[in-house]
Amino acid sequence: MYRAKRTRNIRQYNRRIPNTLPSMSEAEVRELLQPCTNLVGGIIHACRRLMSQFGYISADHRIILADIFNLSVAEVSGIISFYHDFKTTPQPPNTLRICTAEACQANRSRDLVKAIEAHLGSTIPCQTVDGMTAVSFVYCLGLCPNGPAVEINGQLVSNASADQVIANL
Amino acid sequence: MTTAYISNDSFAHALGRSAVMEALATQDIDCVDVGSYGLAWLEPLIEIDSPSGRVAFGPVSADVVSDLAALINAGANYDHHSSFLGDIHEHPFIKKQQRLVFRNVGYAALTDTPTYTTLKTVLERDPHDLINELEVSGLRGRGGAGFPAHIKWRTVADTPADQRYIVCNADEGDSGTFSDRMLMEGDPDALIEGMAIAGYACGASHGYIYLRSEYPYALHELKRSISRAYDHKLLGNNIFDSEFSFDLQVFVGAGAYICGEETSLLESLEGKRGQIRAKPPLPAIAGLFNKPTLVHNVITLASVPSLFDLGGEQYGELGVAPSCGTIPFQIAGNVKYGGLIELEFGHTVRELVEDYGGGTRSGRPFRSVQIGGPLGAYLSEAELDTPLTYEAMQTIGAGIGHGGLVVFDDTVDLREQAEYAFEFCEIESCGKCTPCRIGSVRGKELVQGLPQTSNVEADIQLIHELCDVMENASLCQMGGMTPIPVRSALERFPEDFR
Numbered sequence: 038m039y040r041a042k043r044t045r046n047i048r049q050y051n052r053r054i055p056n057t058l059p060s061m062s063e064a065e066v067r068e069l070l071q072p073c074t075n076l077v078g079g080i081i082h083a084c085r086r087l088m089s090q091f092g093y094i095s096a097d098h099r100i101i102l103a104d105i106f107n108l109s110v111a112e113v114s115g116i117i118s119f120y121h122d123f124k125t126t127p128q129p130p131n132t133l134r135i136c137t138a139e140a141c142q143a144n145r146s147r148d149l150v151k152a153i154e155a156h157l158g159s160t161i162p163c164q165t166v167d168g169m170t171a172v173s174f175v176y177c178l179g180l181c182p183n184g185p186a187v188e189i190n191g192q193l194v195s196n197a198s199a200d201q202v203i204a205n206l
Numbered sequence: 207m208t209t210a211y212i213s214n215d216s217f218a219h220a221l222g223r224s225a226v227m228e229a230l231a232t233q234d235i236d237c238v239d240v241g242s243y244g245l246a247w248l249e250p251l252i253e254i255d256s257p258s259g260r261v262a263f264g265p266v267s268a269d270v271v272s273d274l275a276a277l278i279n280a281g282a283n284y285d286h287h288s289s290f291l292g293d294i295h296e297h298p299f300i301k302k303q304q305r306l307v308f309r310n311v312g313y314a315a316l317t318d319t320p321t322y323t324t325l326k327t328v329l330e331r332d333p334h335d336l337i338n339e340l341e342v343s344g345l346r347g348r349g350g351a352g353f354p355a356h357i358k359w360r361t362v363a364d365t366p367a368d369q370r371y372i373v374c375n376a377d378e379g380d381s382g383t384f385s386d387r388m389l390m391e392g393d394p395d396a397l398i399e400g401m402a403i404a405g406y407a408c409g410a411s412h413g414y415i416y417l418r419s420e421y422p423y424a425l426h427e428l429k430r431s432i433s434r435a436y437d438h439k440l441l442g443n444n445i446f447d448s449e450f451s452f453d454l455q456v457f458v459g460a461g462a463y464i465c466g467e468e469t470s471l472l473e474s475l476e477g478k479r480g481q482i483r484a485k486p487p488l489p490a491i492a493g494l495f496n497k498p499t500l501v502h503n504v505i506t507l508a509s510v511p512s513l514f515d516l517g518g519e520q521y522g523e524l525g526v527a528p529s530c531g532t533i534p535f536q537i538a539g540n541v542k543y544g545g546l547i548e549l550e551f552g553h554t555v556r557e558l559v560e561d562y563g564g565g566t567r568s569g570r571p572f573r574s575v576q577i578g579g580p581l582g583a584y585l586s587e588a589e590l591d592t593p594l595t596y597e598a599m600q601t602i603g604a605g606i607g608h609g610g611l612v613v614f615d616d617t618v619d620l621r622e623q624a625e626y627a628f629e630f631c632e633i634e635s636c637g638k639c640t641p642c643r644i645g646s647v648r649g650k651e652l653v654q655g656l657p658q659t660s661n662v663e664a665d666i667q668l669i670h671e672l673c674d675v676m677e678n679a680s681l682c683q684m685g686g687m688t689p690i691p692v693r694s695a696l697e698r699f700p701e702d703f704r
């Protein structure tokens with residue numbers, strides 16, 4: 038049992054500013070990844086760490102990964118390119134993911150996508166003109182009775198409307 | 207002083223739970239987090255203690271919270287409030303359900319200390335005895351294929367090895383399914399206890415839960431429950447002072463539908479590209495790191511404690527043999543009352559779509575329901591009276607899959623859906639074999655081209671031939687089952703293609 042605490046009202050999705058993290062030295066990156074080497078499937082853990090630290094996995098990172106996990110750089114690239122979550126180019130600080138799976142299609146997600154694409158002036162996946170938000174598709178967020186579902190900076194939204202989504206872009 | 211039990215499920219988070227918490231913070235009300243009862247259109251749902259037991263309200267907003275608080279403080283009657291639902295167990299959506307796997311979800315506080323009493327009792331029994339009881343229960347895998355669980359357990363147990371693994375498939379990738387997520391967010395201990403029991407029966411001392419990255423709340427609950435189980439010595443060495451030790455870890459996937467297929471999942475867990483392995487060898491003989499590995503879906507493993515509580519024989523009497531027991535169905539898409547419905551096998555599709563679902567949310571006429579995710583068949587009105595058993599569904603060329611039903615109204619264009627089935631296969635194919643990797647692209651182009659083509663019948667014939675190749679020559683069911691939605695759409699809704 039606990040008392041609810043006053044928090045910021047999360048309905049207004051927090052915009053993130055561009056990544057201003059200081060770049061890391063090679064030794065620091067190695068230190069960041071070191072704990073992953075003891076884990077089963079360690080390289081996947083390591084890639085996730087790099088994603089959350091830098092937003093993408095650079096060519097230099099791939100060389101370090103290859104060295105740590107005793108793989109060729111080509112093998113590392115093969116692993117990274119297999120998974121949708123891993124990116125090899127710098128990403129905008131904000132994300133919008135729109136569910137386009139069947140249950141959301143049944144609740145007219147195709148119309149939502151069209152409206153957002155019209156607003157953006159380009160087809161998804163893409164970035165907003167200001168380069169601040171990456172807009173992409175996701176295959177099911179597990180909110181299937183209440184579609185269309187979207188995810189804005191990690192926060193889930195059911196019954197999403199075009200106006201509501203565009204207001205956050 | 208009042209206590210409020212608040213759904214902490216993703217459903218509630220996506221429907222404004224944070225605003226409700228904000229409002230609760232201003233009131234003299236204690237909060238307890240619980241899972242969701244699965245009435246998705248009533249989230250965020252809260253219950254409060256009353257003299258006659260808990261009473262539910264939903265959907266709850268900040269305004270509802272202040273209304274309620276005012277009524278409670280004034281000692282007034284809240285039964286007439288528009289969001290008053292009364293005793294949730296008497297709600298028509300819940301009342302006739304047979305909840306075994308989901309017996310605690312929605313009710314039990316997420317902070318309750320687990321006891322794992324079923325694990326404690328089975329640890330006093332012979333492992334072979336447990337597998338025999340599992341056989342009597344007739345439990346089959348809930349991940350999609352419906353393979354008898356006891357065969358896998360026995361194979362893992364009987365294959366000589368220095369190390370065996372229990373792997374939980376929590377990659378729930380199918381659209382229209384969310385039972386794994388709800389279970390992990392609402393009663394993760396059922397899964398952990400089920401995995402430990404499987405570990406004891408199969409002689410495995412390590413378990414992994416392969417969770418998809420789209421489920422951050424499930425990850426949070428799993429991690430919390432696993433560390434609490436370690437704290438209470440319900441995981442780790444010499445559980446309940448027995449010889450049995452079991453370690454459990456969560457592994458988060460990285461966005462790949464195909465990693466739900468068990469061999470692809472194992473490759474991914476080993477830190478590789480999630481490419482399919484050829485079978486044989488079966489994972490039960492040579493799985494993770496080539497050791498015997500029991501791979502089961504979340505619901506299969508979470509069924510285990512309630513199954514042993516009930517007794518194998520009694521469990522086996524539920525349903526329509528050989529489709530035994532209960533399964534959490536999930537009804538979603540264009541439906542008025544969507545959510546989770548745990549029932550024994552044998553109820554008809556119509557009961558779920560009409561009695562539970564209440565028809566379409568848009569109010570337009572029903573047109574189709576897709577059962578079993580993206581690789582499942584599109585059914586028409588004429589097939590709604592089919593009972594939901596593995597056998598009956600097979601006779602109409604469909605499957606239950608993971609129990610998801612996605613309802614469409616009459617605005618659906620089945621040609622578009624067939625095109626999407628190919629497109630999905632194109633995006634998610636692991637790329638190992640040609641029928642799937644190339645076939646999906648060609649299939650998409652063919653279906654896309656139908657409105658413009660000069661010879662529709664010839665192209666449809668070509669689509670059928672392509673489906674034959676994919677069905678017969680694909681290495682796994684990704685390519686092998688993509689023809690199911692395509693063909694079912696072509697056969698049942700031919701007018702959409704011409």
Ligand SMILES: Cc1cc2nc3c(=O)[nH]c(=O)nc-3n(C[C@H](O)[C@H](O)[C@H](O)COP(=O)(O)O)c2cc1C
Pocket residue numbers: 346347348349350351352353375376377378379380463464465466467468469501502503504506507682683684
């Ligand atoms: C393309 C594909 C995707 C699959 N996705 C899942 C999934 O997301 N979750 C799951 O439990 N099983 C999934 N399966 C089924 C698994 O391969 C496997 O049969 C299952 O995990 C076995 O567990 P069970 O015995 O409990 O059903 C998938 C199969 C295929 C071919």
Ligand code: SF4
Pocket residue numbers: 464482634635636637638639640642643680681682683684685686
């Ligand atoms: S059918 Fe598709 S997903 Fe399966 S092995 Fe072949 S290419 Fe990979």
Ligand code: FES
Pocket residue numbers: 136137138139140141142176177178179180181184185186381382383
């Ligand atoms: S299909 Fe969109 S959330 Fe499941």
